[in-house]
Amino acid sequence: MHDGTERKHSSMRPGGWKWRLFLRSFLLQAVWNPRGMQDVGFFFAMAPLARTMDDEERREFLKRHMGFFNTNPVLAPYIIGAVARAEMEGRGAEEAEEIKKALGGVLGMAGDALMWGGLRPAAGLIAAAVALYGLQTGIWGVWTAPVVMLVVYNVPHIFLKARGVARGLSVGPEAASELLGRGFRRAVLATRWAGAFAAGFVLALAAFGTESGGLASAVVMGAFLVLGAVAARLRIPSTLVAAAGAVGGIILMVSGFHGG
Amino acid sequence: MNDGIAILILALMAGAVAVDTTAALQLMFSQPVVAGMLAGLVVGEAATGLMVGLTLQLVWAGVLPVGGAGFPDAGVAAVVGAGSAGLLASQGHPTGWAVATGLLVALATGWVGRIVVTGLRRRNIQLADRARDAVLAGDLRGVQRAVIRAIGIRFSTSALLAAAVIGLALVIAARLLPETGPETYPALVWAAPLSVGAAVAVSRGWGGRVSVAAGLVAGAVLLALM
Numbered sequence: 001m002h003d004g005t006e007r008k009h010s011s012m013r014p015g016g017w018k019w020r021l022f023l024r025s026f027l028l029q030a031v032w033n034p035r036g037m038q039d040v041g042f043f044f045a046m047a048p049l050a051r052t053m054d055d056e057e058r059r060e061f062l063k064r065h066m067g068f069f070n071t072n073p074v075l076a077p078y079i080i081g082a083v084a085r086a087e088m089e090g091r092g093a094e095e096a097e098e099i100k101k102a103l104g105g106v107l108g109m110a111g112d113a114l115m116w117g118g119l120r121p122a123a124g125l126i127a128a129a130v131a132l133y134g135l136q137t138g139i140w141g142v143w144t145a146p147v148v149m150l151v152v153y154n155v156p157h158i159f160l161k162a163r164g165v166a167r168g169l170s171v172g173p174e175a176a177s178e179l180l181g182r183g184f185r186r187a188v189l190a191t192r193w194a195g196a197f198a199a200g201f202v203l204a205l206a207a208f209g210t211e212s213g214g215l216a217s218a219v220v221m222g223a224f225l226v227l228g229a230v231a232a233r234l235r236i237p238s239t240l241v242a243a244a245g246a247v248g249g250i251i252l253m254v255s256g257f258h259g260g
Numbered sequence: 261m262n263d264g265i266a267i268l269i270l271a272l273m274a275g276a277v278a279v280d281t282t283a284a285l286q287l288m289f290s291q292p293v294v295a296g297m298l299a300g301l302v303v304g305e306a307a308t309g310l311m312v313g314l315t316l317q318l319v320w321a322g323v324l325p326v327g328g329a330g331f332p333d334a335g336v337a338a339v340v341g342a343g344s345a346g347l348l349a350s351q352g353h354p355t356g357w358a359v360a361t362g363l364l365v366a367l368a369t370g371w372v373g374r375i376v377v378t379g380l381r382r383r384n385i386q387l388a389d390r391a392r393d394a395v396l397a398g399d400l401r402g403v404q405r406a407v408i409r410a411i412g413i414r415f416s417t418s419a420l421l422a423a424a425v426i427g428l429a430l431v432i433a434a435r436l437l438p439e440t441g442p443e444t445y446p447a448l449v450w451a452a453p454l455s456v457g458a459a460v461a462v463s464r465g466w467g468g469r470v471s472v473a474a475g476l477v478a479g480a481v482l483l484a485l486m
Contacts, residue, residue: 204479228457245450
């Protein structure tokens, strides 16, 4: 298997593999399920490597790559690239499972912290600040906030995915160590603080930039500030808290309070 | 634009943002501030759609879709909420009532969507089994079929949900909403503090609190300079 697989795979340009693995990584969670999680998506990403195999090789390949797998989808290409490299060099049987287990958890936690806990809320809150300022002042169009959201999130998102495949193919599992240096922790903190700054900015615009109800506005805002913090800490579904807020808003509106 | 055509376009849009949420791409077209504005644009009420999307963005700012945890279907909810609000406003209902209705409908859709997504993900186990059997039988395309089917089911389920909820919202609103009323709804008075609370809880520690305070001061200074 080693010689044959290596020979067949080497017939494709390295850039071709990078491109295929990169594109397929965007479908990693298409068949997400509670049993194997990203199992089908991971196999789908690796599937082009199996095309040149005979039945027996394909069975072994399937066993290696369609078992339980879960990690952060944005950093998953680091694993996809590293595993593809091991497979291309004929070391898949020995190393693939080990790479997936070793990096899946680590990159899952790191990626969730950076992307879901940091960058995504930050991008959303920055876009919200832009939207609110735009609605209040009319100085820019309604397109601005959505464009800000898409750019702030997707530039790092696509960069990390592309770099993950490229570095994984080039240096294998060490690519993850390169990523998770001291700079990574700083990046997580920076995105979280950026999100918190944008949230404070939105609060200022909402509190002082609209035709507000003075004391009533301050009391309602203070109550919801506490509620928001408590709900997030206690993991109370924000939808429930927001539904209460929406009904409260209707009561305020009917009673003649139109601030915000 | 005819309401039926508008609902059809909004349903297709809801299907597309549902797929973007987790199944494919994840380019964040499913974020409420994006999906809401686009839905508003479809019904000729882009600013109303942006207002609804902005509010929902703040409401769900602290939601972390980590691992197998359920999460509100925010993208579909934004399309439904902004679309309903925009259609009601374009029909001549007071904007305050249109936005309030859109937000309540969106929150309900987000909650229903969470249940739908959980159900679809359980159903994906069958697709995974079929894909595995196909590959073992030498049919590698079985994996592609599973991926396409899962995306198709997510798209169509969300599109149908969106069409049903928007249609229902319009029928109910036509009977219940008053003909006159305020043109503004105080969404930000409750949504903005909610987002700050969530941001502080997520960022934890003094760094997050100082950042919120800095943002608050920066916003106030900017407004003072205007």
